[in-house]
Structures are given as structure tokens and as C-alpha cells.
Amino acid sequence: MAGDSATIETGPREDVHSPVALSVQGLQKIYSSDTGDVEAVRDLTFELRQGELVCLVGPSGCGKTTLLRCIAGLLDPTAGTVTLDGAVVTGPPKKMAVVFQEYGRSLFAWLTVRQNVELPLKNAGMPKAERQKAVSEALHAVGLEHAESSYPWQLSGGMQQRVAIARAVAYKPEVLLMDEPFAAVDAQTRADLEDLIRRVWKELGVTVLFITHDIDESVYLGERVLILSNSPTVIQEDLTIDLPADRDQLTTRSLPRFTELRTHVYAEIQKAKRGKGGDA
Numbered sequence: 210m211a212g213d214s215a216t217i218e219t220g221p222r223e224d225v226h227s228p229v230a231l232s233v234q235g236l237q238k239i240y241s242s243d244t245g246d247v248e249a250v251r252d253l254t255f256e257l258r259q260g261e262l263v264c265l266v267g268p269s270g271c272g273k274t275t276l277l278r279c280i281a282g283l284l285d286p287t288a289g290t291v292t293l294d295g296a297v298v299t300g301p302p303k304k305m306a307v308v309f310q311e312y313g314r315s316l317f318a319w320l321t322v323r324q325n326v327e328l329p330l331k332n333a334g335m336p337k338a339e340r341q342k343a344v345s346e347a348l349h350a351v352g353l354e355h356a357e358s359s360y361p362w363q364l365s366g367g368m369q370q371r372v373a374i375a376r377a378v379a380y381k382p383e384v385l386l387m388d389e390p391f392a393a394v395d396a397q398t399r400a401d402l403e404d405l406i407r408r409v410w411k412e413l414g415v416t417v418l419f420i421t422h423d424i425d426e427s428v429y430l431g432e433r434v435l436i437l438s439n440s441p442t443v444i445q446e447d448l449t450i451d452l453p454a455d456r457d458q459l460t461t462r463s464l465p466r467f468t469e470l471r472t473h474v475y476a477e478i479q480k481a482k483r484g485k486g487g488d489a
């Protein structure tokens with residue numbers, strides 16, 4: 210395939226100047242039940258440096274949710290460690306925020322947009338003036354200042370997901386985990402939200418791990434794409450996305466390089482599905 214003949218840069222990036230924000234080392238997860246053991250994740254090792262935007266993509270059922278739950282401290286790994294800012298994750302870390310696919314269920318219907326964004330800051334004991342400033346900045350970053358007094362149910366799906374993103378970034382997390390956050394919105398809204406993530410990432414300098422099953426989305430958004438093998442999962446490839454930093458839906462997606470990269474990722478995922486990638 211065309212992608213296989215192009216120059217594709219893989220392996221850890223040479224930019225080792227920023228400190229490591231998130232480190233996953235030898236992560237393994239085996240689910241045990243009466244009917245037997247299921248090894249969902251076999252041996253995962255990767256690092257995110259501060260300020261990186263990295264996408265994780267893999268075939269359906271390859272273990273993305275299991276991995277996310279281990280990283281978010283919601284599930285104990287069978288072996289290996291997740292380290293955030295040098296500290297081993299043993300429960301949901303304060304320095305991490307997660308945006309899930311189901312925006313409808315992640316917002317409180319009886320709180321306004323502003324109150325929804327403010328709640329985690331309040332719970333964390335942030336003083337009122339500081340909190341209000343952080344909320345205003347986050348609402349501005351996602352373009353929702355005008356809707357701060359609305360309730361989530363008065364907003365479209367895309368706007369609700371923007372509230373969830375504002376809530377996550379207001380918290381100024383060390384790492385922002387996003388689990389297929391745009392899977393439930395229409396294609397145009399999805400494109401707008403992808404651009405929003407790139408903009409917020411650049412403006413706020415947050416470290417982002419973005420999990421998706423959408424190959425084009427992973428290439429459009431990421432500075433790196435980690436391709437997962439079939440379950441039991443290992444990292445099949447760590448791919449550098451050498452597209453220009455300024456991306457837009459029309460220009461970037463029509464670049465020959467974009468096509469080469471997405472074709473390469475597609476071919477790798479096909480390989481993964483056939484069980485020919487990594488050690489699987």
C-alpha cells in the first residue's frame with residue numbers, strides 16, 4: 210500500500226526535553242471470572258511528555274477501555290504501573306481529568322453550564338475568586354461564555370460536549386484523557402470539536418491522551434499516534450505525525466502526507482485485526 214512505501218517515522222520521539230507527564234510501564238490486565246481468564250492487555254509501555262497530544266487507536270475490542278480505566282485509576286492492573294508526574298496511580302488521580310463519550314450522562318441537569326464547570330473546582334477547595342476566573346477562562350476557550358446560564362438539556366450534543374471539555378480544562382489537569390469523546394456527535398460538529406481540541410491544547414499547553422477508533426481523526430489530531438494490536442494488547446507502533454502544527458480540516462486533510470499517514474495507520478490496523486502486529 211502507498212503508506213507502506215512512504216517514509217514513516219516510528220519509535221520514541223527525539224524531543225526528550227520536556228519532562229515525562231504520564232508513564233505506562235509493562236501494563237497487563239487479566240480479567241478473572243468463573244468461566245476463565247481473559248487477558249485484555251498484555252504488555253503496554255509508553256510515555257507522554259508534558260504538553261504532548263497523543264492519539265491511541267486500535268481495532269474494535271482491542272482493549273482501549275481497559276487501558277483507559279487502568280490509566281484513570283478506575284481499574285487495578287494485574288501487572289505493571291501507571292505513573293503520573295512521578296507518582297504511581299492507585300486510584301483516580303487529582304491531576305487527571307477524563308472526558309467520556311457520553312456527554313449527556315456526564316453533566317448535571319440541575320446545574321447551569323457555569324455551575325457544572327465550577328463544581329470540581331469547588332470540590333477541590335479552590336478559592337472563589339480563583340475558581341470564577343478559571344471557569345470564565347475555560348468557557349471562553351470553548352466559546353461558551355454566552356451559554357453560561359443555560360442548563361445542559363437546553364444545549365445541543367456538541368455544546369454539551371464543549372461544556373464537558375471546559376470542565377476538564379478548568380481543572381488544569383496534568384493529563385487530559387479523552388475516551389472517544391466525539392463518537393456520538395454528527396460529522397460537522399465532530400470536525401469543529403477536533404479543531405477546538407487542537408486550539409485548547411495549544412493555548413493551554415495541556416498534555417492530552419486521546420483515544421479513538423477513527424483513523425483519520427487520530428492522524429488529524431495527534432502529534433503522535435500509538436497503534437494498538439488486537440487483544441491482548443501491546444503497542445504495535447508509535448508513529449510520529451509530521452504534519453504542520455497549524456491544521457485545518459480542508460487543507461490538512463487534503464495534504465498528500467495526510468493520505469500517506471492515514472493509509473499507513475489503516476494498513477497497521479488491518480494487520481492488527483489479522484493478529485499480525487506486535488507480539489499478539
Ligand SMILES: Nc1ncnc2c1ncn2[C@@H]1O[C@H](COP(=O)(O)OP(=O)(O)OP(=O)(O)O)[C@@H](O)[C@H]1O
Binds near residue numbers: 240242270271272422
Ligand atoms: N469485565 C470484563 N470481564 C471480562 N472480560 C472483559 C471485561 N471487560 C473487557 N473484557 C474483554 O477485554 C477485551 C478488551 O475489551 P475493551 O472493552 O477494553 O476493548 P475496547 O477496545 O475498548 O472495545 P471497543 O472498541 O468495543 O470499545 C475484550 O476481549 C473484552 O471482551
